[in-house]
Amino acid sequence: MVDLAAYAGLFAAAFIAATLLPMQSEAVLVAMILSDHYSLAALVLTASIGNTLGAAVNWLLGRYIETFREKRWFPVGPQKLEKAQNWYRRYGRWSLLFSWLPIGGDALTVVAGVLKEPFWIFLALVFIGKAARYAVLAAATLGIVG
Template sequence: MEALQELLGAGEGSLWAMFVVAFLAATVLPIGSEPLLVALVRLDPGRLAAIVAVATIGNTLGGMTSYAIGRGAARMAPAVEGSRAARWLRRFGAPALLLAWAPVGGDLLCVLAGFMRLSWWQSALWMLLGKLARYWVLAQGVALL
């Protein structure tokens, strides 16, 4: 545990690491931010709120990057109106992005939201709420251990 503390540090560097990892995890890169969040909360439970806030902001901005990629692709690619995911997203709209945190399909939802030109601010809001809820529940669970 001491080696992990030295590696992550207890200062602002650990929050920057959380931001970068959370951002990258919300893109199409196959990494997860949860292990780092768990480690940081276990190392410094007094900073739980800051860790969750930084992870949420980074993950939401990563999701919005995926949204922007989808929006850009909409100009170049043919419409995907007939796909099951598009029909589902059209039915529920931006609130479906509460599930943008999901490990399977969450990133695709963000890209598809941009592709379908859903409102960017509504998409960002629903992404933020879903990601905040996920990180908060996980961090609270770790803090109870």
């Protein structure tokens, strides 16, 4: 019998971890793999989809946040935003393959929205990067690599 609540919990952890909110989805995934009660492929796919959709929230924030740039409460100063945009322009959309990185990965997904990266290209590249990360983590957990 499939425990949908457990998969939903993994999805939620992965989704939240990809937004600007702090969360660790890796620990949830590893614990579920080690429990040996779940399909490995389903776990990796669930975490990858959740994390990608969480990054899509960042893309949407980036896409529409510019309208608030002049507000006092805007979270990023003009210099920092310009620096991030220049970095993304320099390295391009392929940098989204590294959106899984714990430092800077979330910012990449926001800047992709600010710079109006086409959504379907964004989703594809982010999914590839995040799925590869979860697959390597799963393999390392099982002792296949590392």
